[in-house]
Amino acid sequence: MPWMLEKRNFDGPRKLKELLKRDSILKMPGAHNALVGMLAKKIGFEALYVSGAAFSASKGLPDLGYYTVTELSDYVHNLYSATGLPILVDVDTGFGEVLNLARTVKEMEDAGAAAIQMEDQLLPKKCGHLDGKRLVSAEDMCRKIEAAVKVRKNLLIMARTDAHSLHGIDEAIRRAKMYVEAGADMIFPEALKTEEDFKQFAQEVKVPLLANMTEFGKTPYWPASQFEQWGYKIIIYPVTSLRIAMKAVEKVFREIYETGSQEKLVSEMQTRKELYELLDYYGYEEFDKTVAESKHQDFNK
Incomplete structure (x- = not known):
């Protein structure tokens, strides 16, 4: 049946919560356009990821936070309409400070996102696997998380920390625990490098965790089953479809x-x-x- 004829109730957050209750890790491929999302669904994937890097590249821009919240929400709406799958959306730093982030949350919910992922970098942000990143304070990030939780309806909130690259695993864990306390439903520790770091993070941070299996990055190529064994609930392949297509x-x-x-x-x-x-x-x-x-x-x- 064409997706235009489907009578759907928006329940992306509920579906995502149910998927995360399974013992197996949830594989989320990045979908850089709606047709790719439809193919992922046909193959059997049950959730999708929208990468800020892939979205930027699709617009002929580098991953430095150039696009707008309305451009992103239009795409998320298109992708959700075409697939009906739960979508985790990378919103970078939330398009500004607390008030801007509040609007971002509403825009993403209205567009059909099941969850958003926001990071603790300063603008202009960088790809998480590059050097030279700058971080906001953990307290400022917590204020943004609290604002997102306050204005959402059912949207799930994932907090990403880039602290490991700059300050090591202990600071990444400290920040992650603060973000959970502020209301984050899930945590994304970016650019971890070793089995020991992944294991330690999972042992100390007790919410669903995401592993980023991007190409050409700082994290070695481990299979999904390995991350599952270490206690991770989601694995993303954010730019894979774009890279192979190009x-x-x-x-x-x-x-x-x-x-x-x-x-x-x-x-x-x-x-x-x-x-x-x-x-x-x-x-x-x-x-x-x-x-x-x-x-x-x-x-x-």
């Missing part, structure tokens, strides 16, 4: 530029049939047909 596009564009034809790579492409099935193209045609054929009063009689 390499594929680069390959075919170079082929066209150099040879004037894409024929050699057609076998590697999604077929028209596969695309139409993913979009439920003929379901929309059938809906249009039934509406066009519905009986209306003939005013000529």
Whole structure:
């Protein structure tokens, strides 16, 4: 059935809570557009992640906090409409201070987000796996978390701390505990490097934890099962779909530029049939047909 015809009740936060009650870790692929989100759902993923880095890159911008809350909320609305899956949205630093964050929470809830993730960096923020980050005080971050909790309806709040890269595991844990006390439902310790750090963090911070399995970062490539064993409840692959897609596009564009034809790579492409099935193209045609054929009063009689 085309998603436009589904009669959905928004219950992303409830669905996400239920998924987090399972023993198994929740795998969240990053979806840099709605079609990718639909493919993830078809494959079997039960929740999606919206990466600030991927969203920025899709707009031709670096991951430095350039986009606006309305641009992001429009995309989240599109992604939720197309998939109906619980979505965890990276809102960077919340688009400002306490009042700005309050609006961000409302915008994301209205757009269909199940949860937001905000970080304790100063603007201009940086990718969590780069050097040169600057942090707000833990107290300022707590005030933002408290504000988010106060204005939300059911939205889940995840706090990310980048403290490990600057101050080590003990400071990351100290901040995480403060953020939980302020009302954060989940914690995201960014850019941990060792098995010992991941284990220690999970032993001391007793809320659902997220592991970031980004490529080309500071964290080694461990499988989801390893993080599950260490006590983590969510694992994200934030920019994976964008990176692999860009390499594929680069390959075919170079082929066209150099040879004037894409024929050699057609076998590697999604077929028209596969695309139409993913979009439920003929379901929309059938809906249009039934509406066009519905009986209306003939005013000529």
